[in-house]
Amino acid sequence: MSRQKAPTLEMVAAHAGVSRATVSRVVNGTPTVDPAVVETVQRSIAALNYVPNRAARSLASRRAFAIALVVPESTARFFADPFFGAVVQGAALELAPTDYTLNMIIESEDQVAKTMRYLLGGNVDGALVVSHQTGDHSWADIAESLPVVFGGRPLDELQDRSYFVDVDNVAGARRAVRHLVERDCRRIATISGPPTMPGAQDRLRGWEEELAAAGLEPGPIEHGRYSADSGREAMQRLLARGEAFDGVFIASDEMAVAAYGPLRAAGLRVPDDVAVVGFDDASFSASAEPPLTTVRQPVVEMGAEMARVLVRLIENRPAEKVTIMDTQLVVRQSA
Amino acid sequence: MSRQKAPTLEMVAAHAGVSRATVSRVVNGTPTVDPAVVETVQRSIAALNYVPNRAARSLASRRAFAIALVVPESTARFFADPFFGAVVQGAALELAPTDYTLNMIIESEDQVAKTMRYLLGGNVDGALVVSHQTGDHSWADIAESLPVVFGGRPLDELQDRSYFVDVDNVAGARRAVRHLVERDCRRIATISGPPTMPGAQDRLRGWEEELAAAGLEPGPIEHGRYSADSGREAMQRLLARGEAFDGVFIASDEMAVAAYGPLRAAGLRVPDDVAVVGFDDASFSASAEPPLTTVRQPVVEMGAEMARVLVRLIENRPAEKVTIMDTQLVVRQSA
DNA sequence: TTGTACGCGTTATCAT
DNA sequence: ATGATAACGCGTACAA
Numbered sequence: 001m002s003r004q005k006a007p008t009l010e011m012v013a014a015h016a017g018v019s020r021a022t023v024s025r026v027v028n029g030t031p032t033v034d035p036a037v038v039e040t041v042q043r044s045i046a047a048l049n050y051v052p053n054r055a056a057r058s059l060a061s062r063r064a065f066a067i068a069l070v071v072p073e074s075t076a077r078f079f080a081d082p083f084f085g086a087v088v089q090g091a092a093l094e095l096a097p098t099d100y101t102l103n104m105i106i107e108s109e110d111q112v113a114k115t116m117r118y119l120l121g122g123n124v125d126g127a128l129v130v131s132h133q134t135g136d137h138s139w140a141d142i143a144e145s146l147p148v149v150f151g152g153r154p155l156d157e158l159q160d161r162s163y164f165v166d167v168d169n170v171a172g173a174r175r176a177v178r179h180l181v182e183r184d185c186r187r188i189a190t191i192s193g194p195p196t197m198p199g200a201q202d203r204l205r206g207w208e209e210e211l212a213a214a215g216l217e218p219g220p221i222e223h224g225r226y227s228a229d230s231g232r233e234a235m236q237r238l239l240a241r242g243e244a245f246d247g248v249f250i251a252s253d254e255m256a257v258a259a260y261g262p263l264r265a266a267g268l269r270v271p272d273d274v275a276v277v278g279f280d281d282a283s284f285s286a287s288a289e290p291p292l293t294t295v296r297q298p299v300v301e302m303g304a305e306m307a308r309v310l311v312r313l314i315e316n317r318p319a320e321k322v323t324i325m326d327t328q329l330v331v332r333q334s335a
Numbered sequence: 336m337s338r339q340k341a342p343t344l345e346m347v348a349a350h351a352g353v354s355r356a357t358v359s360r361v362v363n364g365t366p367t368v369d370p371a372v373v374e375t376v377q378r379s380i381a382a383l384n385y386v387p388n389r390a391a392r393s394l395a396s397r398r399a400f401a402i403a404l405v406v407p408e409s410t411a412r413f414f415a416d417p418f419f420g421a422v423v424q425g426a427a428l429e430l431a432p433t434d435y436t437l438n439m440i441i442e443s444e445d446q447v448a449k450t451m452r453y454l455l456g457g458n459v460d461g462a463l464v465v466s467h468q469t470g471d472h473s474w475a476d477i478a479e480s481l482p483v484v485f486g487g488r489p490l491d492e493l494q495d496r497s498y499f500v501d502v503d504n505v506a507g508a509r510r511a512v513r514h515l516v517e518r519d520c521r522r523i524a525t526i527s528g529p530p531t532m533p534g535a536q537d538r539l540r541g542w543e544e545e546l547a548a549a550g551l552e553p554g555p556i557e558h559g560r561y562s563a564d565s566g567r568e569a570m571q572r573l574l575a576r577g578e579a580f581d582g583v584f585i586a587s588d589e590m591a592v593a594a595y596g597p598l599r600a601a602g603l604r605v606p607d608d609v610a611v612v613g614f615d616d617a618s619f620s621a622s623a624e625p626p627l628t629t630v631r632q633p634v635v636e637m638g639a640e641m642a643r644v645l646v647r648l649i650e651n652r653p654a655e656k657v658t659i660m661d662t663q664l665v666v667r668q669s670a
Numbered sequence: 671t672t673g674t675a676c677g678c679g680t681t682a683t684c685a686t
Numbered sequence: 687a688t689g690a691t692a693a694c695g696c697g698t699a700c701a702a
Contacts, residue, residue, distance in 0.1 A: 006457050008679055019689045024681060034687060051456035055399070056679030058390035059694045069439070073428070085420035092441040093408070101458075104404070104437040106427040121386035122341050123436075228622040258622035284619040287563040287593035343695060354673045359697060369671060391695030394678045 007048040016044035027052055054101075066101045067091075067310060068119060068127040073108045083280070083299055087130055087151055090303025098311065100125070119146055126314045128306050147313040149306045153198040163313060165305045165323035169199050172295040172327035173206025174213075176249050176277040179293065179329060181214045185247030185275055189219035191234040191259065193226050193251045200226075203251045203279060219245045224255045231255025235262040247275040247335065253282040253294055256334075260288065275335035291332035298325050342383040351379035362387055389436075401436045402426075402645060403454060403462040408443045418615070418634055422465055422486055425638025433646060435460070454481055461649045463641050482648040484641045488533040498648060500640045500658035504534050507630040507662035508541025509548075511584050511612040514628065514664055516549045520582030520610050524554035526569040526594065528561050528586045535561075538586045538614060554580045559590045566590025570597040582610040582670065588617040588629055591669075595623065610670035626667035633660050 009027075013020045018037060025033050026041040044050075058064055069091060071084055092102050103124060107115045119127055119142060126147035129139065142148060143162055150164035180188050190207045193200025204221070211218050222238045224230035231254060238248070239262055250256035256278030260270060268274050270290055278285060281296035305323055312319035344362075348355045353372060360368050361376040379385075393399055404426060406419055427437050438459060442450045454462055454477060461482035464474065477483060478497055485499035515523050525542045528535025539556070546553050557573045559565035566589060573583070574597055585591035591613030595605060603609050605625055613620060616631035640658055647654035 006455075006679095010679075020680080021682090021689060021691095022687085025688085028681085032687060037687085049452070051452050051458075053394070053456075053679050054458050055390045055393035056694090057681075059388070059394050059696090060679075060681035062681090062694075064390070066436075085423070088420070088423065088439060089441060092439045093443070096441060096443065096446070101401075102439040104423060104427045104439055106424060106431065108428070108431065111431070117384070117386050120341075121388075123386075123389055228618065232622065254618065254622075257619060260624060261622065264624065282619070283563060283589065284592060284617070287567065287589075287596065289595060289599065289624060344697095345695080355696075356673060356698080357671090360672090363697080367671060372671085388695050391678090392697080394680090395695075395697040397678075397697095 006053065007050045009050075009052070012041065012044050012048055012050050015048060016041045062122070064123055064125045065099050066103050066124045067095065067307070067314075068103045068105050068124040070105045070107050070115065070119075070127055070129045072130075073106050084130060086299035087303035087306070090300035090305075091128055091307040092303075093300075094304040094307040095311075100311065116142060126310045128303075128310055147310060149310040149313065151302065151306050153202070155198065163309060163319065163321050165302055165309060165325065166199070167297045167302065167327055168324045169202035169327075170206040170209065172279065172297070172329075173203040173249065173251075174210040175327065175329045176279065176295050177207050177210035178214070179331065180247040180249065180275055180277060180335060181210070181216065183247070183271075183275055183335060185335075186216065187219050187243075187245045188216065188247040188249065189221070189238055189243075189245040190248060191222050191224050191231060191238065191250040191255055193224065195223055200251055203249075207249050219243070219248075224251070226252045226254060228254050228258035231258035232261055235259035239263075239266050245274065248277075250276060250278050253278040253280040253285045253292060256292055256294070257282075257285065257288045271333065271335050277335045281330050286332065288334075290334050293332045293335040294330050296328045296330050298327075301325065341388065342385045344385075344387070347376065347379050347383055347385050350383060351376045397457075399458055399460045400434050401438050401459045402430065402642070402649075403438045403440050403459040405440045405442050405450065405454075405462055405464045407465075408441050419465060421634035422638035422641070425635035425640075426463055426642040427638075428635075429639040429642040430646075435646065451477060461645045463638075463645055482645060484645040484648065486637060486641050488537070490533065498644060498654065498656050500637055500644060500660065501534070502632045502637065502660045502662055504537035504662075505541040505544065507614065507632070507664075508538040508584065508586075509545040510662065510664045511614065511630050512542050512545035513549070514666065515582040515584065515610055515612060515670060516545070516551065518582070518606075518610055518670060520670075521551065522554050522578075522580045523551065523582040523584065524556070524573055524578075524580040525583060526557050526559050526566060526573065526585040526590055528559065530558055535586055538584075542584050554578070554583075559586070561587045561589060563589050563593035566593035567596055570594035574598075574601050580609065583612075585611060585613050588613040588615040588620045588627060591627055591629070592617075592620065592623045606668065606670050612670045616665050621667065623669075625669045628667045628670040629665050631663045631665050633662075636660065 009020050009023050013023045023041055026038050054065055095102050128149055130151040150162055153166045154162050154164055192204045220238055220241055220243050222234040224234040250259055256276055263270055263274055270276050278292050278294035281294045285292040285294050302325055309319045344355050344358050348358045358376055361373050389400055430437050463484055465486040485497055488501045489497050489499055527539040555573055555576055555578050557569040559569040585594055591611055598605055598609055605611050613627050613629035616629045620627040620629050637660055644654045
């Protein structure tokens with residue numbers, strides 16, 4: 001278990017017959033170095049299999065070479081797990097070829113102070129914050145002193161002060177509803193997400209807008225928490241209202257698939273009696289019965305884009321304050 | 336965007352009226368410090384809101400205060416996403432109160448060398464390796480010079496040289512099959528995972544063992560890749576064989592739910608004609624139609640346990656070479 | 671029990 | 687374009 005003692009900058013310098021300073025310059029791509037020397041040094045680096053020591057680099061340069069990926073514990077635990085995994089993957093892949101390391105932080109609600117200190121303590125150069133939905137303003141404050149990119153539109157109050165990348169929930173929802181309309185649905189209901197979450201608000205708005213554009217009356221609305229259970233219950237409430245509907249837009253696949261149950265129990269067939277469109281394109285949606293028509297979000301790509309924006313921010317290069325990513329309608333058999 | 340200049344050890348020392356060495360001792364919990372002094376110093380630390388600089392600490396102590404979580408890109412991309420997310424969550428939560436930071440590494444196949452150098456370059460104190468299944472022996476070598484804990488039983492060759500934590504796949508599979516037997520199934524088939532993967536091998540073995548114990552002939556076997564698509568196809572092949580069966584154990588929920596389709600298409604009802612038991616207890620399994628009976632794995636807890644073992648290893652404390660975690664049968668309506 | 675002083679591997683400043 | 691040399695913030699003999 002004894003770690004190899006890694007070669008140091010100094011050893012490379014000796015091997016190449018130059019000073020440490022020069023090796024450092026080569027390592028950091030400083031342009032003012034004689035090409036021939038660069039060549040020599042790089043050969044030495046390869047020969048010794050030299051890898052810069054991050055701690056030393058960090059100490060001397062006052063940069064951390066690290067980026068935090070912060071996920072609220074509640075998010076990680078209850079829903080969005082696959083979503084979260086995909087974002088991590090996208091970000092990690094994007095960061096792999098850079099000097100930055102991705103530090104995972106699950107933010108337990110009772111330790112936000114600790115998280116804040118960690119972030120502000122110079123341990124990271126920036127932070128990626130996923131699915132943040134609490135009301136407190138700590139994040140707004142943090143973003144004042146540390147580059148931060150949010151995944152998903154942040155709360156309204158923070159919106160114009162923050163950088164974020166989000167999927168076009170409004171357009172996605174509109175596309176879903178339009179599909180329903182084109183299938184000749186005339187009474188279209190919706191099961192939305194938690195009213196406090198920006199993404200849920202946007203999907204609901206898309207539903208409203210497209211209905212208005214089609215000259216249709218809005219159908220009944222119920223809210224769920226994005227989970228299967230809540231979707232099942234929401235559909236039960238929807239049916240209990242007694243208002244007939246022939247189409248329904250459900251704000252998450254997890255809820256949509258779970259909603260099949262009550263629908264079937266009520267003797268309603270999908271899509272013949274009620275057409276259903278979900279949102280997310282979760283892995284299991286294709287194998288639901290019937291296979292779910294849904295709106296696909298580019299989640300992995302979203303993680304990558306968040307990382308790209310953050311790196312630009314960190315390096316003081318121009319970056320888009322808001323990036324909206326396109327969704328795609330995946331037509332299967334539920335609508 | 337200007338980071339606060341963090342207070343240093345020196346400032347705390349000044350504030351407390353002691354030397355830097357003493358503050359350092361307090362920070363690191365060295366026992367040989369006067370309790371009264373400890374008190375004073377801690378007050379100063381709190382007053383100044385001091386956080387030790389990791390880079391400096393790392394440089395001086397030759398420890399990284401970081402742990403790598405390595406996931407093969409193929410794993411992250413194709414399946415096990417929810418699995419992977421849960422492991423990350425468990426590990427991150429477990430590590431939160433410690434000095435260690437969790438570094439995500441997606442290992443692209445064409446850059447293993449880079450990953451290795453990173454790991455051996457002193458950038459981390461140990462590594463958590465999830466779902467590793469390639470044939471090369473690099474990992475065995477790495478584990479010689481760096482503490483490593485595998486998630487899931489590693490390949491046979493590496494087995495006795497490595498530390499790992501796994502779920503009891505054999506017992507889980509046996510429990511699933513026993514349930515089928517108790518439901519009076521007499522001809523029990525299985526759809527297994529990739530024959531090269533240890534976990535799949537174990538689940539297949541559990542199926543065989545329990546069948547033998549019940550005095551039943553093994554039914555037909557097909558293999559999938561754990562994905563929905565592959566599950567659907569495997570079931571089609573199973574049905575095409577023309578050998579009747581009244582129960583089937585499917586090695587992943589993703590495949591199991593997808594297998595409903597071909598079953599239904601063949602006019603077979605679940606569970607009346609064919610009882611189905613899956614493995615994983617994925618989030619969507621409860622809302623499948625019918626709700627899937629399955630074997631639950633303690634995935635989050637597994638991530639936490641991996642972290643615990645690794646930390647012990649790093650700190651040279653005694654650690655279990657292998658930890659096997661129990662599974663639990665979740666009876667719903669598919670069997 | 672506490673303090674002094676040196677070293678950890680790099681970067682950055684200032685000469686040259 | 688390159689080389690000395692002083693930080694960077696902390697741990698840890700060693701001394702007291």
